[in-house]
Amino acid sequence: MDSQMFCYQCEQTIGGKGCVKGGNCGKSVTIANLQDVLIHQLKGIGFYGQKMLDKGMSIEQGVHKFIVDSMFSTLTNVNFDETRFVEYIKKADKIKEDLKQRLGDIPGGVPEGANYRPPEKVEDIIADAEKVGVMSDESIDMDVRSLRELLIYAFKGMAAYAHHALVLGKYDDEVYRFFYKGLSAALDKNTTTEDLLNLNMELGKTNYKCMELLDAANTGTYGHPEPTEVLVTRKKGPFIIVSGHDLKDLKQILEQTEGKGINIYTHGEMIPCHGYPELKKHKHLVGNFGGAWQDQQKEFDGIPGCVLMTTNCLQKPRESYRDRLFTTSIVGWPDTPHINEENGKKDFTPIINKALELGGFPEDEPEKKIIVGFGHNAVLSNADKIVDAVKKGAIRHFFLIGGCDGARPGRNYYTEFAEKTPKDTLILTLACGKYRFNKLDFGMIGDFPRLLDVGQCNDSYSAVRIATALAEAFECGVNELPLSLIISWYEQKAVAILLTLLSLGIKNIYLGPTLPAFLTPNVLQVLIDKFDLKPISTPDEELKVILG
Structure with missing residues (x-):
């Protein structure tokens, strides 16, 4: 039988179910299996690290950095190098054994997974993925697996943000401490669906702090973005x-x-x-x-x-x-x-x-320019004008149309939606999803372009900050604002951002182009019931509901 993998962490997973003979992202069976073993190792580090924190023991920042960097390396479209993953796995083993030795005897015993030791031969490590991968335990409740993987994928997204902040010298102990707590819980077979749902919401709140930290790192180093x-x-x-x-x-x-x-x-x-x-x-x-x-x-x-x-x-x-x-x-x-x-x-x-x-390009092309730089500082410095425009009826509604882009058919929905928004509405956009429409001319509303580019997916904090500031200005909750979120997702940073939005109590998010394969019907229904999460349909139907 040919070697297989199982991965459904991104939106473009084959058949909407899972990649088994190679990733749609381009990763091989070997890379996918090495990533599974690495994540298993990180769960073990999480277990021992959490036990150390419970005892008031300190953990070196180098261990924090390793968790963040190695977890980030498993995010979609990052690292496809077998040698690097083998190095990560072996280093994880050394870190885990060091934490274990420093702890000594552990009352209550140790989960079987925390004792895992990778073999010496690479081919044997790869084979171990069958024992530790996403579908390795057939006895696990499907909803538990779903929420566990939701947590792990969101951790990968938060790891990316923590990595970028750390590159610029910014870190937060609360963010790092939660990695140990969540990874340890993901290894524990006694963790319930309720436990995991709560952990996912806690991750959303922690990720907001992490995004705030990254925003401070970027703007503190390079200044606030300007139009x-x-x-x-x-x-x-x-x-x-x-x-x-x-x-x-x-x-x-x-x-x-x-x-x-x-x-x-x-x-x-x-x-x-x-x-x-x-x-x-x-x-x-x-x-x-x-x-x-x-x-x-x-x-x-x-x-x-x-x-x-x-x-x-x-x-x-x-x-x-x-x-x-x-x-x-x-x-x-x-x-x-x-x-x-x-x-x-x-x-x-x-x-x-x-x-x-x-040598480069032989000649210039005719010039075309677009405008970027509408981070929270630039937008909120004009908050009085925006509030006044809303009160006078010049701005009827705000749309946040953004998120990850991808190649799957159906993403033209976002272009069509943007094009169909009325001229008295303002569009905020961020992340690579904006490339669907960011070179189109949407005109102006007073002093403002109708399309405001808030930044990278890493700048999602800016979008949340703008929304909460407007809610304060209008003395209402974010859900009462004339604001609709039309979100596209592809990879794990989008998962972390979604949990952040949900943890902040933001409802009525339209999500597409397809829903995550790792969400079971039961888990999806919980999110729909609790947060009014909405799968996208058509721009015309959405606009009719939103604008009346």
């Missing part, structure tokens, strides 16, 4: 495209290419970087290249320049640009140049030299 025009066409000359989410990587590459005649383009989720004062002051940050992550194979095909992948959103590179694709940080692809950090710095000389060698 800024961004070129979305090409300029003549050598270039490097920076993709992913990491602002520090972009800053370093801007500094190292200063005066070298190399144009720097953002790509995908990096487009909001043009609004940060400390980044946009570099004049060779010339524009944004292409659209959302799922179009990269076509858009990067044969380009006469280089690409740096800083975090997730990586697809299998075509041979036509594989020699000019570089990875860094958590990202990995086999036999692809990887730029490591040493003493807080990265040397981007290899990618700089390659970009100069390739």
